[in-house]
Amino acid sequence: MREETLWIIDDDMVSQFAIKYKIGQSYPNNRVSTFYSVQEALTALKECMDGKLEFPEKVLLDLGLPVLTGWHFLQELEKIRGNIAPFEIYIVSAFSNSMDRKRAKDHSLVKGYFEKPLDNFAVDQIFMSR
Template identity: 40%
Template sequence: MSKNILIIDDDIVSQFALRYTIQQANIDCEILVCDGAQEGLGILSNLHKAGKDLPDFIFLDLDMPDLDGWDFLDRYRNINGTAKRPKIFILSAFTSSLDRERAKEHSMVEGFFDKPLSRNSVSRILKSRPD
């Protein structure tokens, strides 16, 4: 069964690098890329309203204009009523010990990784949810 992945990142190079790394992991998946948190929230909201499954995984950048990753998480919390929530992994090019600690304590965040994400890390993450 194919896994569904949502990448939320405003940087086109980071989007490409993560998409490529996921594809190199040789795991059957569908990848959707958003240019920002607002677009990602819209997609998740539309899926929820249509009664469709949400993605299995979300890779979320923290540093984005308009809404950052933390704002996304606060607003995403309002999209509820689904039986299955995505596993959310934060990716950041700017490592901050405060962000790492905040991610570690956040109930919706599964992990925090520095960019770029390695193929081994991607494989480990994508194999963490059974089909």
């Protein structure tokens, strides 16, 4: 299985740990970077655009972040999407909100929506999709 770069954007340290642990159980050879805010992730994305960092292949995005939400991250991506390497975005949320689910399903940049905590099926869906 090929090694991939994965970003987790979530303000909750426990959620970050749980997601990393669950992924590590089945897909241990991935490079995982964590970000506590959308602003941190956008700064890293700029570094990718400048060639200082490698673009991720997958991003696991929480929607309920303080200050700038996951939706803000998606809005910023839409502005620059022609200038960045494409990557898969999966929403990982603790709150199952039907409006957010529909909005995510209809969003052109979002590949999937999963509830926390991630189970083995969700992790397989993230890593087996292409």
